[in-house]
Amino acid sequence: xxxxxxxxxxxxxxxxxxxxxxxxxxxxxxxxxxxxxxxxxxxxxxxxxxxxxxxxxxxxxxxxxxxxxxxxxxxxxxxxxxxxxxxxxxxxxxxxxxxxxxxxxxxxxxxxxxxxxxxxxxxxxxxxxxxxxxxxxxxxxxxxxxxxxxxxxxxxxxxxxxxxxxxxxxxxxxx
Amino acid sequence: xxxxxxxxxxxxxxxxxxxxxxxxxxxxxxxxxxxxxxxxxxxxxxxxxxxxxxxxxxxxxxxxxxxxxxxxxxxxxxxxxxxxxxxxxxxxxxxxxxxxxxxxxxxxxxxxxxxxxxxxxxxxxxxxxxxxxxxxxxxxxxxxxxxxxxxxxxxxxxxxxxxxxxxxxxxxxxxxxxxxxxxxxxxxxxxxxxxxxxxxxxxxxxxxxxxxxxxxxxxxxxxxxxxxxxxxxxxxxxxxxxxxxxxxxxxxxxxxxxxxxxxxxxxxxxxxxxxxxxxxxxxxxxxxxxxxxxxxxxxxxx
Amino acid sequence: xxxxxxxxxxxxxxxxxxxxxxxxxxxxxxxxxxxxxxxxxxxxxxxxxxxxxxxxxxxxxxxxxxxxxxxxxxxxxxxxxxxxxxxxxxxxxxxxxxxxxxxxxxxxxxxxxxxxxxxxxxxxxxxxxxxxxxxxxxxxxxxxxxxxxxxxxxxxxxxxxxxxxxxxxxxxxxxxxxxxxxxxxxxxxxxxxxxxxxxxxxxxxxxxxxxxxxxxxxxxxxxxxxxxxxxxxxxxxxxxxxxxxxxxxxxxxxxxxxxxxxxxxxxxxxxxxxxxxxxxxxxxxxxxxxxxxxxxxxxxxxxxxxxxxxxxxxxxxxxxxxxxxxxxxxxxxxxxxxxxxxxxxxxxxxxxxxxxxxxxxxxxxxxxxxxxxxxxxxxxxxxxxxxxxxxxxxxxxxxxxxxxxxxxxxxxxxxxxxxxxxxxxx
Ligand code: NA
Ligand code: NA
Numbered sequence: 078x079x080x081x082x083x084x085x086x087x088x089x090x091x092x093x094x095x096x097x098x099x100x101x102x103x104x105x106x107x108x109x110x111x112x113x114x115x116x117x118x119x120x121x122x123x124x125x126x127x128x129x130x131x132x133x134x135x136x137x138x139x140x141x142x143x144x145x146x147x148x149x150x151x152x153x154x155x156x157x158x159x160x161x162x163x164x165x166x167x168x169x170x171x172x173x174x175x176x177x178x179x180x181x182x183x184x185x186x187x188x189x190x191x192x193x194x195x196x197x198x199x200x201x202x203x204x205x206x207x208x209x210x211x212x213x214x215x216x217x218x219x220x221x222x223x224x225x226x227x228x229x230x231x232x233x234x235x236x237x238x239x240x241x242x243x244x245x246x247x248x249x250x251x252x
Numbered sequence: 253x254x255x256x257x258x259x260x261x262x263x264x265x266x267x268x269x270x271x272x273x274x275x276x277x278x279x280x281x282x283x284x285x286x287x288x289x290x291x292x293x294x295x296x297x298x299x300x301x302x303x304x305x306x307x308x309x310x311x312x313x314x315x316x317x318x319x320x321x322x323x324x325x326x327x328x329x330x331x332x333x334x335x336x337x338x339x340x341x342x343x344x345x346x347x348x349x350x351x352x353x354x355x356x357x358x359x360x361x362x363x364x365x366x367x368x369x370x371x372x373x374x375x376x377x378x379x380x381x382x383x384x385x386x387x388x389x390x391x392x393x394x395x396x397x398x399x400x401x402x403x404x405x406x407x408x409x410x411x412x413x414x415x416x417x418x419x420x421x422x423x424x425x426x427x428x429x430x431x432x433x434x435x436x437x438x439x440x441x442x443x444x445x446x447x448x449x450x451x452x453x454x455x456x457x458x459x460x461x462x463x464x465x466x467x468x469x470x471x472x473x474x475x476x477x478x479x480x481x482x483x484x485x486x487x488x489x490x491x492x493x494x495x496x497x498x499x500x501x502x503x504x505x506x507x508x509x510x511x512x513x514x515x516x517x518x519x520x521x522x523x524x525x526x527x528x529x530x531x532x533x534x535x536x537x538x539x540x541x542x543x544x545x546x547x548x549x550x551x552x553x554x
Numbered sequence: 555x556x557x558x559x560x561x562x563x564x565x566x567x568x569x570x571x572x573x574x575x576x577x578x579x580x581x582x583x584x585x586x587x588x589x590x591x592x593x594x595x596x597x598x599x600x601x602x603x604x605x606x607x608x609x610x611x612x613x614x615x616x617x618x619x620x621x622x623x624x625x626x627x628x629x630x631x632x633x634x635x636x637x638x639x640x641x642x643x644x645x646x647x648x649x650x651x652x653x654x655x656x657x658x659x660x661x662x663x664x665x666x667x668x669x670x671x672x673x674x675x676x677x678x679x680x681x682x683x684x685x686x687x688x689x690x691x692x693x694x695x696x697x698x699x700x701x702x703x704x705x706x707x708x709x710x711x712x713x714x715x716x717x718x719x720x721x722x723x724x725x726x727x728x729x730x731x732x733x734x735x736x737x738x739x740x741x742x743x744x745x746x747x748x749x750x751x752x753x754x755x756x757x758x759x760x761x762x763x764x765x766x767x768x769x770x771x772x773x774x775x776x777x778x779x780x781x782x783x784x785x786x787x788x789x790x791x792x793x794x795x796x797x798x799x800x801x802x803x804x805x806x807x808x809x810x811x812x813x814x815x816x817x818x819x820x821x822x823x824x825x826x827x828x829x830x831x832x833x834x835x836x837x838x839x840x841x842x843x844x845x846x847x848x849x850x851x852x853x854x855x856x857x858x859x860x861x862x863x864x865x866x867x868x869x870x871x872x873x874x875x876x877x878x879x880x881x882x883x884x885x886x887x888x889x890x891x892x893x894x895x896x897x898x899x900x901x902x903x904x905x906x907x908x909x910x911x912x913x914x915x916x917x918x919x920x921x922x923x924x925x926x927x928x929x930x931x932x933x934x935x936x937x938x939x940x941x942x943x944x945x946x947x948x949x950x951x952x953x954x955x956x957x958x959x960x961x962x963x964x965x966x967x968x969x970x971x972x973x974x975x976x977x978x979x980x
Contacts, residue, residue, distance in 0.1 A: 100831070101823040104613060111610070111797040115790045118431075124395065124416040126405050133605050136613065140604050140838070143831025144575070153573030153832050154934055156927070156944055171570040178567055179576045185583055189597040196308065201324045203400050204417070209324070216601050242571070257849070263715045264896035294715055294892030296848040302602050311595040419607050421707040422791050424722055425662075428705075430788030444714055446722035 079236050082229075086238075089229050093146045096222060100139035100146075107132040107139075126204045134211065141186075141219025148179060149226040151241025172240070173231050180227030186220025255288050256472065258314035259303040261295040263444075267502055268316045268371050268464060269293045271495035275466075275487045282483040287476075289314070308364040310471030318373060318464045320401055328359040330537050331546045335407040336527045338461040338550070341375055345496075347553050348463050352546055365467040368488035372499045375458035379442055380434025381427050384518050385455040388412055388525050397423050397435040403537055407459065410529050420445075427451050436460075443506035448515050455518040457526060466491075556850055560585040560843075568928060574944075575832070578839035578929065582846050596842045603841025604834050607793065608707075611666035612833060614796035616939065617826035618803045619673015622774070624822045625807025625814040631774040632678035634767040640756035644748025646684060648741050650675045651696045655737050656778070658700035660785040661792045662707040664924050664932045665833075667697035670796070672939040684753060686940050687950045692744055694936035694947070695954040698921035699740075702733030702914070705792060711888050712913045715895035720909050724976040728910050731975055732918060732965045739957040747953050773806045829938045836934050837886070843929070844885045853881050853893045867905035871966050874898055875919055882923015886931065890920055907969070914972040918965055922958050925951075 114128035147153045163171070190213045197209035233240045256276075260269050269291055276289030292312075297303060303315040304322070322329040331337065331352070338344040347353060348370040357367030378385060378396060385391055392412045398404040400417040408415035416432050426432045427450045434451050436459070442448050466488055473481060511517065538547055563581035568574070582596050622628040632646065639645035653671045661667060672693040679689035701708055704726035713720045759767075768775075780802060781795045790798060807814035814822075847853065860877050864870055878898075881890055895916070902912045924932040927948055937944050965971055 097824055097827060100827040101820070104617060104823055104827055104830075107610070108614070108617070108797060108800050111614075111794060112801050115794050115798065118395070118414075118416065119789050122393065122414070124414045126400075126415065126417055129417055129607050130400060132610065133607055136610060136834075137601065137605055139613075139827055140831050140834045143827045144835035147573075147828065147832050147835070150828075152828050153575060154836065154937055154944055155571050155573045156568055175567065175570050175572040178572060178580045182576055182579045182583060185593060186597055186600070189594045190601075192594050193305070193598055193601075196305065199325070203324060203402055204405070206402075212605070213597075213601060216597055263717060263892065265717050290851075292848065293896075294889075296889055296893055297845060298599065298602060302598060305598055306595055309592045309594050311591050418791065421608065421710055422793065424710055425705040425707075426788075426791050429786060431791050444717060446710065446713055449721060449723050 079238070082232050082236050082238065086229065086233070089149065089225060092222065092225070093149045096142040096146050100142040103135045103139040103142075107135045110135070130202060130204050134205075134215075137212070137215040141215040142222070145183075145219045145222035145226060148223055149229065149241065169234055172242075173234055176227045176230045176234075180224050180231075183220045183223025183227060186216050186223065190214075190216035190220055253285060253288070255290050256313040256468075257297075258289050258291050258316065258466075259295075259297045259306070259312055260291055260293045260316045261300055261303070262293060262316075264293045266293070266440075267495050267498035268466075270498055271371065271491045272314070272316060272466065274494040275491035278487040278490055279483055282487060283480055287480060287483070304365075304467075307467055307469045310364075310469045312469070313472040314368075314466060314468045316371065316464060316466050319462050320399060322465075323401060323403065326356075326359050326363060327540075327543065328356045328546065330403065331543060331550065332356070333401075333403060333460070333462050334537065334547070335403075335459045335530050335533060336523065337547070340458070341372065341461055343553065344461045344463060345372070347550050350553060352549050352553070355546070360465075360467060361470065364470040366470055366473045368466045368468055368485065369492050371464040371466060371492065371495050373462055373464045374438035374440065374499065374503055375456075376436050376438050376460040376462070377454060377456045377458055378434060378436045379447065379451040379454040381430075381451045382433050382453070384453045384516050385457075386518060386521055388529065394433040395431075397426070397432050403533065404460075406533050406536060407530065410533050411526065412529075423447060424450060438503070439506040439510070440502050443510050448510045448513060452514070453516050453518065454510065455521060457521060457523060459526065556585055556589055556846075557852070559588045560846055560850075564843075564928075573832075574928065574934070575835040575839045578836070578843040582839070582842040585846055595845065599842035599845045600838045603838035608663065609665075609834060609837065611661065611663055611793050611796040612669045612935065613826060613830040614800050615666055615669035616673050616829050616935075617823070618796065618799035619670065619939065620822040620826045620829075621800065621803040621807055621814065621819075622674055623677050624818040625803065626811055627774040627777070627803060627806060628674050628678050629681070630767070630771040632675065632682070634764075634771040634775075636682060636756065637759050637764050637767050641758050642745075643755055644684075644688075644744045644753055645755070646675070646679050646682060647688065647692050647744035647748060650679070650689070650692045651699075651737050651740050651744065654693075654696040654699045655703065655733070656782065658703035658733060660705075660782055660795055661700055662705045662709075663792075664697040664700050664921060665935050666793075666796060667700035668693055668932045668935040669939065670799070671697065672936055676936075676940045680940075685751065685950075686942050687946050688744075688747060688751070688753075690936040690940040690942060690947045691951040691954050692740065693939075694925050694933050695951070695958055696737070696740055697932050697936075698918070698925065698958060699733050699737055701917050701921045702729040702736060704729060706917065708887055708891060708917050708920075709913060711891050712895060712916060715892045716899055716909060716913075720913065723979070724910050725913050727976040727979065728914050728972040729917070731971050732914055732961065735964060735971065736918070736958065736961045739961050740954060743953040743957040747950075773810050777802050777806070833931070833934050833938050836929075837931055840886060840929050840931070844889055847885055848889060848893065853885070853890065854897065856881065857894060857897045867907075868967070870901065870905055871907070871915075874902065875915070875962065875966060878916065878919040879923060879926075882920045883926050884929050885923075887920045887924060890923075891916065908973055910976060911969045911972045915962070915966050918958075918962050922955070922962065925955075925958075 110128045110132045117125045194210040194213040200209040272291050280288045300317040300321045306312045307315045319329045360367040395414045395416050398415045405415040563584045567577040586593050635649040676689045709725040
């Protein structure tokens with residue numbers, strides 16, 4: 078069991094690193110797009126029309142990718158004051174319940190994000206000319222990663238391995 | 253007793269909001285209180301694109317939206333959105349009440365929507381902070397904010413100006429500081445957005461006379477009895493008169509207010525060169541025979 | 555009943571340590587299922603909530619802040635500020651508030667203000683021996699100033715929600731004095747807390763040293779000039795200014811200071827992604843939660859219940875303030891402006907309150923709501939850039955809340971604070 082989790086964690090770690098890199102590249106691309114918008118309008122006296130919808134779409138990608146990685150690394154904001162007053166034995170159960178809720182929401186992002194994408198697939202996005210379905214792609218992909226990372230958390234905890242606590246800057250151990 | 257939820261992005265008191273409220277009252281009477289309408293104004297439930305999706309899925313029952321967000325969904329809606337397609341707001345009303353209007357309403361059905369009635373959004377014209385615009389030469393090189401829509405961007409480019417899409421909330425400050433020279437809108441929005449405080453020249457070229465539409469979710473419509481369906485359609489049509497009356501009053505009041513504030517309104521322009529400049533725009537968007545026929549039908553409507 | 559599902563799930567998840575974003579998301583998901591509505595709406599609201607161009611200022615300012623911290627711009631700027639005001643108690647707290655006033659003059663977004671000022675000041679204040687909670691609290695409450703000092707797009711939303719009957723120029727002018735009063739009362743609170751905690755003062759380093767520090771900080775000072783001058787002169791819009799901050803920070807740290815290595819750059823980018831993603835995920839999920847509150851008519855019902863309670867104008871204004879503070883605890887600013895304005899404004903006007911004055915009260919009030927738990931975008935930005943748990947921040951935030959609340963009361967009951975300045979232009 079522990080061995081399986083350890084090797085699975087190597088894969089999820091790589092997945093998280095990849096997502097974070099993609100998100101970082103997205104942030105830089107967004108920076109370049111808006112800088113170009115200012116330059117074109119002010120220096121070339123001409124307006125770029127794709128920069129706004131384009132960078133909004135990129136922002137969607139890095140938010141949902143970043144939010145998913147946050148589940149694995151535990152950097153989301155939370156209040157856990159009430160957990161201090163509970164008996165030690167109850168805590169892992171409640172933490173796992175929380176992970177199930179988060180994973181369920183991730184599953185919702187995949188399922189219903191897909192449903193939304195299907196509905197708007199025939200529409201074209203203004204100024205970009207690509208299908209509107211791409212709007213919901215970050216929701217679907219981010220949701221999928223949230224499911225995977227939530228599952229990892231539950232399994233790690235069950236196997237007695239360290240799991241990142243939300244609001245705790247201590248990083249997850251790598252294998 | 254059932255409350256239908258209707259979304260609108262305009263604020264409370266706006267003609268479309270009041271018209272749908274009036275429709276609700278009529279509906280309540282017609283159905284002996286079985287159906288009533290609650291209007292969620294001011295984009296409480298989301299922007300127009302979101303309201304359309306929510307109505308398609310049956311999350312909410314109705315939405316009042318402009319045709320703009322439909323342009324990339326239903327091609328027929330592009331025709332009334334074409335620049336200078338209507339000669340006047342009256343011409344638009346006549347066309348939308350006729351067979352072309354019916355053709356567009358019918359097109360909604362395949363997209364899980366029922367087109368109930370078309371409302372009025374007046375006519376959009378250019379305003380700016382620099383100079384009065386009398387001819388196309390005056391427009392050359394000026395920067396105008398337009399809605400994020402390919403057709404409107406192409407329209408402004410064809411007129412020789414620069415289209416600068418930006419969020420509505422940033423327009424006031426951007427005109428004030430000179431990021432853009434102006435924007436374009438109908439008189440009530442020009443007034444209520446306060447843009448007239450910073451853009452003193454308003455040229456009534458009426459380039460866009462785009463109607464708005466009240467749609468119902470097909471899910472909701474199908475769940476009603478035939479009798480109630482008829483009541484909904486009747487009440488919607490009847491609300492149009494309420495809308496028109498409120499709109500005219502509002503437009504008049506707005507024009508009075510901006511004139512009192514010292515705005516220079518330009519009315520005496522020759523629109524012919526503006527209309528001629530639209531040839532490439534029509535060529536790009538009026539592609540199929542069906543759409544060409546619609547344009548001809550509109551032009552033939554007296 | 556659906557409200558029990560919504561708030562019950564929310565509170566339960568919050569109590570067991572679920573991230574705030576997911577508390578909002580899951581409780582909305584559960585409620586939509588309970589209501590029998592198609593659940594797609596929750597995920598549509600989530601996506602729409604983050605697909606907003608104006609939000610882009612948050613990642614950009616956070617990114618710029620990370621680059622400036624790692625590339626040494628921030629330290630030099632704060633060293634200069636520290637030398638100038640280090641002999642005052644809590645000097646950097648005062649600098650932080652002054653920065654918010656200046657920043658408020660170009661941006662109308664409190665979250666952008668908190669990202670810009672916090673990203674720069676919080677790590678430096680920490681490094682110079684101030685408590686992180688102190689730095690975060692000042693940043694958070696200080697950023698309300700950006701809403702009050704023009705430009706303020708929320709004032710525009712208010713004017714439109716009121717049917718366009720109110721001059722935006724008047725509203726913009728009316729916010730200036732209340733914004734400055736807020737700044738002064740926060741400075742007093744910052745001074746008081748610094749004295750209580752015994753934050754050290756530094757001796758004045760002399761003009762020679764000050765001159766050196768000034769030259770050292772010059773490229774950083776140029777950034778402030780570019781942002782301020784760029785927006786004021788119409789080269790770029792307020793949201794574009796955040797982007798220029800990033801580009802400028804990259805140029806200076808790579809080319810002028812040569813202080814940013816590739817590794818630093820990658821780390822700054824990753825840090826910005828982490829901070830931004832956690833804040834914007836909350837904003838997206840809060841959009842779904844807020845949709846449910848609007849759909850179930852919570853704000854309207856609360857407001858209606860309240861407007862029948864009293865006919866004393868002082869009591870009515872107090873009740874309006876209270877209801878807005880409660881609603882602001884859960885919902886975001888712009889939907890609350892559009893929902894409450896048509897209901898509250900006629901009530902206030904009936905009691906002789908000027909609509910311009912009411913706008914200032916409303917914005918200040920909802921601005922405080924952005925800083926309060928459980929849902930406060932600005933509070934979350936502050937905690938994210940300071941990397942501290944929310945409870946650590948709110949444990950010591952009350953002197954700053956009090957300062958903001960006192961300002962709110964002054965602004966509510968002394969109309970001339972808002973109305974005098976615009977009256978000079980008529
Ligand atoms: Na401001
Ligand atoms: Na709050």
